[in-house]
Amino acid sequence: MVEGVVRSDRRSIARAISYMEDGHTEIKKEIMEKLYSHCGKAHVVGITGPPGIGKSTLIGNISVLLAKKGMNVSVLAVDASSPYSGGSLLGNRIRMQENLFNYGIYMRSLANRGARGGLSESCMGAVNVLDASGSEIILIETVGAGQADLDIMNLADTTILVLGPGLGDQIQAIKAGIMEIADLFVINKMDIDGSYFAMKDIEEVISMDDPRGYKRRVTGTSATDHAGYDELVGTILDHGRYLSGEGTIGRKRFLMGARWILESEIGRIIIDPAMDAIKKKGTDRNPYVLAEKIISQLNAEISKEL
Amino acid sequence: MSGGRYMADGKSQSLFREKPIKVLLAKPGIDGHDRGVLVLAKAFRDAGMEVLYVGLLPTPEDVVDTAINEDVDVIALSLLNGAHLTVFRKVMDIMKNKGIDDISVVGGGTIPDEDKPELEALGISGNYGPGTPLSTIIEHVRMRAEEARIKKLR
Ligand code: B12
Numbered sequence: 001m002v003e004g005v006v007r008s009d010r011r012s013i014a015r016a017i018s019y020m021e022d023g024h025t026e027i028k029k030e031i032m033e034k035l036y037s038h039c040g041k042a043h044v045v046g047i048t049g050p051p052g053i054g055k056s057t058l059i060g061n062i063s064v065l066l067a068k069k070g071m072n073v074s075v076l077a078v079d080a081s082s083p084y085s086g087g088s089l090l091g092n093r094i095r096m097q098e099n100l101f102n103y104g105i106y107m108r109s110l111a112n113r114g115a116r117g118g119l120s121e122s123c124m125g126a127v128n129v130l131d132a133s134g135s136e137i138i139l140i141e142t143v144g145a146g147q148a149d150l151d152i153m154n155l156a157d158t159t160i161l162v163l164g165p166g167l168g169d170q171i172q173a174i175k176a177g178i179m180e181i182a183d184l185f186v187i188n189k190m191d192i193d194g195s196y197f198a199m200k201d202i203e204e205v206i207s208m209d210d211p212r213g214y215k216r217r218v219t220g221t222s223a224t225d226h227a228g229y230d231e232l233v234g235t236i237l238d239h240g241r242y243l244s245g246e247g248t249i250g251r252k253r254f255l256m257g258a259r260w261i262l263e264s265e266i267g268r269i270i271i272d273p274a275m276d277a278i279k280k281k282g283t284d285r286n287p288y289v290l291a292e293k294i295i296s297q298l299n300a301e302i303s304k305e306l
Numbered sequence: 307m308s309g310g311r312y313m314a315d316g317k318s319q320s321l322f323r324e325k326p327i328k329v330l331l332a333k334p335g336i337d338g339h340d341r342g343v344l345v346l347a348k349a350f351r352d353a354g355m356e357v358l359y360v361g362l363l364p365t366p367e368d369v370v371d372t373a374i375n376e377d378v379d380v381i382a383l384s385l386l387n388g389a390h391l392t393v394f395r396k397v398m399d400i401m402k403n404k405g406i407d408d409i410s411v412v413g414g415g416t417i418p419d420e421d422k423p424e425l426e427a428l429g430i431s432g433n434y435g436p437g438t439p440l441s442t443i444i445e446h447v448r449m450r451a452e453e454a455r456i457k458k459l460r
C-alpha cells in the first residue's frame with residue numbers, strides 16, 4: 001500500500017487514508033513512519049471560517065487555478081458527525097466536485113467523529129498520505145468554525161480565515177480567537193451588500209500587526225462574479241514562499257507528529273510504570289510529592305541530547 | 307447502531323477499529339426526482355452511517371471515481387426515470403474494468419419487478435421501490451457493507 005501511495009495510485013491513497021481514519025494506533029504509526037521519508041514537500045493550506053460562508057465553493061475555485069498552474073493539488077474536507085447517531089452527511093464535496101472532476105483533483109471527505117477543534121483525528125495522517133503521494137499543495141476545509149476551532153493552526157503551514165458580510169456580532173466572537181491564528185484573510189460573497197464593511201474591519205485589525213513579521217493580507221472574493229481568486233492564489237503562494245525562505249514549511253506537522261506519538265504512548269510508557277513504582281510505596285508517603293519527584297527525574301532525562 | 311458488526315472472524319480484524327459504514331448516494335442520469343435520495347441520506351446518517359450525496363447528473367465515471375477516492379463501502383444508485391438498466395450496467399462495467407470488487411452496489415427507485423433479476427445478475431442488489439420501509443433498506447445496506455468490508459480486509 002505504501003508503494004502504491006508513493007506511485008500516486010488513487011486506490012492506495014484512498015485506502016491509506018481509511019487506515020488513518022479507522023486503523024489502530026499501531027498500524028497508523030507503522031504507515032506514517034514508512035511514509036515520512038517521502039513527505040515534506042507539500043504546502044498545507046487550512047481554510048476555516050463560519051458555517052455557510054463559502055469555504056467549499058472557494059476551494060473548488062482555487063484548486064482549479066492551482067491545477068492550471070501545473071501544481072499537484074489535493075483537498076481534504078472535514079464535516080461534523082452527528083452526536084446522536086455518529087453518522088454524518090458529508091456535504092462539502094457536492095459544492096466543489098464539478099471542478100474537481102474536470103481537473104482530476106483528489107478530494108477526500110472526512111467526518112470529524114466527535115473530535116472538537118474543527119478537524120478530525122485522522123487529518124494529520126491524511127495530510128501525510130497526500131504529501132507522500134506527491135501533492136504539492138493540500139487544501140483542508142475545517143468544520144464551520146466557531147471560536148474554539150483552532151486545531152488547524154497546528155497542522156497547516158498557511159491558515160486562511162474566510163469571513164463575509166452580515167456576520168454581525170459573530171465577528172466579534174471570531175475575532176477573539178481565530179483572528180490571531182490566521183495568516184491570510186478572505187472576505188467572501190463580495191457581491192453582497194455589507195462586504196465592504198467586513199473588509200474594512202479586517203484591514204483595521206491587520207494594520208496593527210507587528211511590521212517586522214509577515215504582512216498579513218485580506219482578499220475579497222465572490223463566487224457569483226468569479227472574482228478575486230487569482231489574487232487569493234497569489235497571496236497563498238506568496239505566503240508559501242515566505243515560509244520556505246524561513247525554512248518553516250512542514251514545521252508544524254513535524255511537531256504535531258512527534259506530539260502525537262508522545263501523547264499516544266504517554267500512558268503506557270510513562271504513567272503506567274510510574275504508577276507501579278508509586279503503588280509500592282505506603283500511604284504514609286505524600287502522593288503529590290512522589291509524583292513531582294518522578295516528573296523531575298523525567299525532566300532531567302529529556303534535556304539530554306537526542 | 308451496529309457499525310462494528312461487519313467484522314468477520316479473521317486475523318486481519320485487528321487492523322480496524324469499529325468504524326461507521328460509508329455510503330455514496332448517486333443519481334447518475336437525467337432524473338430530477340431527488341426526494342427519495344434526500345430521504346435516504348438522512349435515514350442513513352441517522353443510522354450512524356457516513357453519507358456522501360453527489361447530486362443529480364454525475365456521470366457513471368464520476369460515480370466510480372468518487373467511490374474510489376472516498377473509499378466507500380457501498381454505492382447506492384437511485385433512478386426513477388426508467389434508465390436504470392442501461393445506466394446501472396454502465397457503472398458496473400466501469401467498476402469491472404478498474405478491477406474493483408470491494409465496493410458493494412445497491413439500487414432503487416422505480417424498478418419494475420421484471421428488471422430485478424437482470425440487475426441482481428450484474429451484482430446490484432436491493433432494487434427497492436416506493437413504499438419500502440426505511441428499516442429494510444438500512445438493513446440491506448448494512449449487510450452489503452459488511453460484505454465489502456470483508457473483501458477490503460483480504
Ligand atoms: C414527486 C414526483 C415528481 C416530482 C419530483 C420532485 C423531486 N424533486 O423529487 C416532479 C413533479 C418534479 C416530477 C417530475 C417528473 N416525473 Co415524477 N413522480 C413523482 C412521484 C409522484 C413521487 C416520487 C417521490 O418523490 N416519492 C417519494 C420518495 C420519498 O420516494 P422514492 O423517490 O420512490 O424513493 C423511495 C424508494 O423508491 C426507495 N429508493 C429510491 N431510490 C433508491 C435507491 C436505493 C439504492 C435504494 C435501496 C432505495 C431507493 O427508497 C426511497 C425512500 O423510501 C412519482 C410516482 C411515484 N409514486 O413514485 C412520479 C414518477 C417517478 N414521475 C414520473 C415521470 C414520468 C415524471 C416526468 C418525466 C414527467 C411527468 N410525467 O410527471 C418528470 C420528470 C422530472 C425530471 N426532471 O426528471 C414517472 C416515472 C416513470 C418511469 N419510471 O418511467 C413516475 C413513476 C410517475 C408515473 N407513474 O408515471 N415527478
Ligand SMILES: Nc1nc2c(ncn2[C@@H]2O[C@H](COP(=O)(O)OP(=O)(O)OP(=O)(O)O)[C@@H](O)[C@H]2O)c(=O)[nH]1
Nearest residue numbers: 051052053054055056057095144188189222223224
Ligand atoms: N452570493 C454568494 N454566495 C456564495 C458565495 N460563495 C458561496 N456562496 C453560497 O453560500 C452557500 C454556502 O456555500 P459553501 O461553499 O457550502 O459554504 P461552506 O462555508 O463550505 O459551508 P459549510 O461547509 O456548511 O460550513 C452556498 O449556497 C453557496 O452557493 C459568494 O461568493 N457569493
Ligand SMILES: [Mg+2]
Nearest residue numbers: 055056091092
Ligand atoms: Mg463546506
